[in-house]
Amino acid sequence: MLIVENVRKVYRVKEKKGWFSQKWTEVEAVSDLSFRMEPGKIIGLLGINGAGKTTTIKMCSTLLTPTSGSITVDGYDAVREDRFVKSKVNMIAGGERMLYWRLTGRENLQYFGSLYGLRGQSLQTRIDTLLLQVGLMEAADTPVERYSKGMKQRLQIARGLINDPRYLFLDEPTLGLDAPIARQLRKHVKELASEQGKAILLTSHYIHEVEELCDEVYIIDKGRLVAHDTPTNLIQSLNLETALHVTIPTLSDALDHDLRQLAMRYGGQRQIAETDEQTWEITLRGDNDMTTPLLSLLAAHSSPVLQLHTEQPSLEDVILHMADRRGA
Ligand SMILES: Nc1ncnc2c1ncn2[C@@H]1O[C@H](COP(=O)(O)OP(=O)(O)OP(=O)(O)O)[C@@H](O)[C@H]1O
Structure with a gap:
């Protein structure tokens, strides 16, 4: 289980004041946020104003340290025991970031695998399994710059799964994808939870996607939790017409x-x-x-x-x- 408890994140931002002086101001991006991720379940994180979704995902995947509160992953503390936590989490972001275009699909996966300490035959086997799973085996040795958008996104999925994470963060995974590719990706996400038991957190501006995929939804506004329930209950609770x-x-x-x-x-x-x-x-x-x-x-x-x-x-x-x- 991944448990986020009373987490707060404050950024310190330097501001220029006149020509020579500057002052520090604080931006509270996440405030007293608590939630859980469980195996086999997909939760949605939806934001209203400067909500703090990306900040939250970065803290859960050990890329940022919370200002206060705690994040534990299967009992390991995300700050003090980040090495253990890193091996259990990964993130898939939409768009075309996080891939090396000059490298082939296979070389990308070799590089990202090596960052998790994977090497040798076990890494090759893992890469082959993933290439098959995302349907990129035939394009494995083609440079990524020649991939279509959909192929790049499938490689992003393989990259996010390279360390076989138990906890997966999907940050706008279908951003800019054509409808059929986005639909395929949603099917894949469902299977990752239902067949492989992954715990998934999804952020998306496509709310119908969240409604289709998520068992539970957390709605945050200015870093604070304002509602948490199943999509059906949230709809019923507001008594909308x-x-x-x-x-x-x-x-x-x-x-x-x-x-x-x-x-x-x-x-x-x-x-x-x-x-x-x-x-x-x-x-x-x-x-x-x-x-x-x-x-x-x-x-x-x-x-x-x-x-x-x-x-x-x-x-x-x-x-x-x-x-x-x-x-x-
Ligand atoms: N590195 C940073 N330094 C200072 N302020 C930041 C930094 N990163 C984010 N913020 C601020 O923190 C708040 C939350 O940002 P965050 O990117 O986590 O929100 P988000 O919900 O992911 O937004 P979006 O949906 O627009 O991507 C915003 O007010 C943002 O301006």
Whole structure:
């Protein structure tokens, strides 16, 4: 288990004051943060304002020292026993950082493996296993500069798994990837947790990705934890409104009036948009499902229904709602 307890991180920043003098100011990036990572589980770290996600990941992977609080990994302290902790953790970042473009895929993995003290036959076997796993065996001896974006990202995964970490941090792993490659990567991440029992922490600006992958989500704002729960519970706890969209061919004044009355009766509101094709799209938001009364109302006005669908609130709505409330 990886346990983060009451961790705080303060950066000291030098600021110029006039021509000759300068002063130090402090930036509190993470404040009193606690969470856990367990084998086989994927947790999401979502941020609102200058949240401190990257700082948190760097502290957990021993790249930064917390100002106070503790991080332990299978009982080892991330500061005092960082050598043990390093062997159990690794990070995969999105984008095209952390790879050497002039080297081949295999040479990259040899280099990163050697940083973990791996060498000889066991390193070669590990590299072959990973190249197979991420589908890069055929391109193993091609320089990375000739790889496509998707191939580079797959090599990033192999690099992050080179030391067979039990705890894996994924920092915006699908950043800039095309939809099919991002989908493949999400499938791979799921398997790393469910089949290989890895404990995974994911940060992503693509909130649907967090909703799809994560068992639990931690939401932080200015370095402080503001919510922690499963995506489903977070959505339910805020009691967000369900949206009902209906498309009709004409909208009479009488129907418009009755739609407004209906929305008001259900504690919500209605929005009306005239679409390009001379149809009307009505959106009703309220506390309860309005499908049945809406259909009865349209039948009473002899209005045909061209399209009807409901939109359940998502984790994205939760984040937007919290960001609004916290003045982001
Ligand atoms: N090296 C540093 N020196 C000073 N301040 C820093 C440093 N790194 C980060 N910060 C500040 O700490 C806060 C948290 O930054 P961090 O990069 O951890 O957030 P983040 O949630 O990863 O943000 P983003 O999603 O924008 O990448 C921000 O206010 C940032 O300006």
